[in-house]
Amino acid sequence: MKPVKIGLLGLGTVGRGTAQILQRNAAELERRCGRQIVIHSAAVRNASKVAAEELGIKSTSDGAALVSDPEIDIVCEMMGGDQPALEWVLSAIEHGKHVITANKALIAVHGNEIFEAARKAGVVVAFEPAVAGGIPVIKAIREGLAANQIQWVAGIINGTGNFILSEMASKGREFADVLQEAQELGYAEADPTFDVEGIDAAHKLTIMASIAFGIPLQFNRVFTEGISKISREDVSYAEELGYRIKHLGIAKKTDKGIELRVHPTLIPHQRLIANVNGVMNAVLVRGDAVGPTMYYGPGAGSEPTGSSVVADIVDVVRVLDADPVNQVPHLAFQADVLSDVPILEPADFESAYYLRVHAEDKPGVMASITSIFGQLGISIEAIVQKESSPGEGVSAQADANTVVPVILLTRLVREGLIQEAIAEIEKLDSVTQSVAMLRVETLN
Numbered sequence: 341m342k343p344v345k346i347g348l349l350g351l352g353t354v355g356r357g358t359a360q361i362l363q364r365n366a367a368e369l370e371r372r373c374g375r376q377i378v379i380h381s382a383a384v385r386n387a388s389k390v391a392a393e394e395l396g397i398k399s400t401s402d403g404a405a406l407v408s409d410p411e412i413d414i415v416c417e418m419m420g421g422d423q424p425a426l427e428w429v430l431s432a433i434e435h436g437k438h439v440i441t442a443n444k445a446l447i448a449v450h451g452n453e454i455f456e457a458a459r460k461a462g463v464v465v466a467f468e469p470a471v472a473g474g475i476p477v478i479k480a481i482r483e484g485l486a487a488n489q490i491q492w493v494a495g496i497i498n499g500t501g502n503f504i505l506s507e508m509a510s511k512g513r514e515f516a517d518v519l520q521e522a523q524e525l526g527y528a529e530a531d532p533t534f535d536v537e538g539i540d541a542a543h544k545l546t547i548m549a550s551i552a553f554g555i556p557l558q559f560n561r562v563f564t565e566g567i568s569k570i571s572r573e574d575v576s577y578a579e580e581l582g583y584r585i586k587h588l589g590i591a592k593k594t595d596k597g598i599e600l601r602v603h604p605t606l607i608p609h610q611r612l613i614a615n616v617n618g619v620m621n622a623v624l625v626r627g628d629a630v631g632p633t634m635y636y637g638p639g640a641g642s643e644p645t646g647s648s649v650v651a652d653i654v655d656v657v658r659v660l661d662a663d664p665v666n667q668v669p670h671l672a673f674q675a676d677v678l679s680d681v682p683i684l685e686p687a688d689f690e691s692a693y694y695l696r697v698h699a700e701d702k703p704g705v706m707a708s709i710t711s712i713f714g715q716l717g718i719s720i721e722a723i724v725q726k727e728s729s730p731g732e733g734v735s736a737q738a739d740a741n742t743v744v745p746v747i748l749l750t751r752l753v754r755e756g757l758i759q760e761a762i763a764e765i766e767k768l769d770s771v772t773q774s775v776a777m778l779r780v781e782t783l784n
Contacts, residue, residue, distance in 0.1 A: 488627025
């Protein structure tokens, strides 16, 4: 059989890793597929021409020409960004090419359009490398857990944020200090917004939720909260209470609808996922038949992500001559039966909560705070008053009084009620600054 020819859009970090694996493991891949896989050419920017020369790959600066080249069977998009990636992917599909992409933003935002175009053209769009780097979590949810009704997915799906929180927990460092080190080490971009504010994780969660629950991709409905406001004190208090703070993406199916949320989360320290540190990723998936399963590994990097790209290439090569109707659906469920389950607003989320209140150390303050919870029907799991810290968080009204941090853990409650409670607590004269709130998940 004639070789399968690959066109690479981009030869940066992931593109180079993909090319290296295809070349190094060519014989093994041919044994797996029954056909030789060769790189036809790569569309590169000026900075990547040297990489192309080193790898012996023919290069071009014309991506539009590459995706329409009749010699190419599969296009691998590893450029990132919105344009021209979207234009070239749709063009590749129009020209009958199968597509593999590592671009999570492209799939999360434009995936519905892309998959519809691919379905009409009878081609495959694969995207395993778009979520959690080298961890085959898309394949696990879509195929390995196909017998299950997925109940929830929770994951550490951004290595930069996990590195920062791990350093804050293990060494008692401040957020800004660790972020600077992450940038120096190359874990964080010069503009770290996508990582530390949860946008990158929200892209990935959008994709996992769609596959888990059979819903259209809905990135604009994901509630997103970053880690830039996490204090060293909160990390320490959480540890004392038996929790670790992790930046989680959570997709949960409830009787009322689906929760899609990315935020810092307290997790019991004995959970495996609470002990995932550094730049590593981990995803927990709970199915009704199998129970909880966890997938762990490198969430980024040249060859780890390249491994997922090549795995998708192998899958596509194996079905090149198959009837498109009988291939695994892009989003796990048949396209005409994707469910219109409502996506819940943040006020309707249900969780337990951690609150840190700075209040004057005087009689009656604790009673005032707890009475607010009682009036709203919120059950308190624990209350801890920390040692007094003169001057900390002192307002103009309270400059003569000692202020103490009061830590409260609630039981499961609707978020709208917690927000009401916080608003009432902050009205108290004895409370000197805004209440810090973090969500708590047991992940049972």
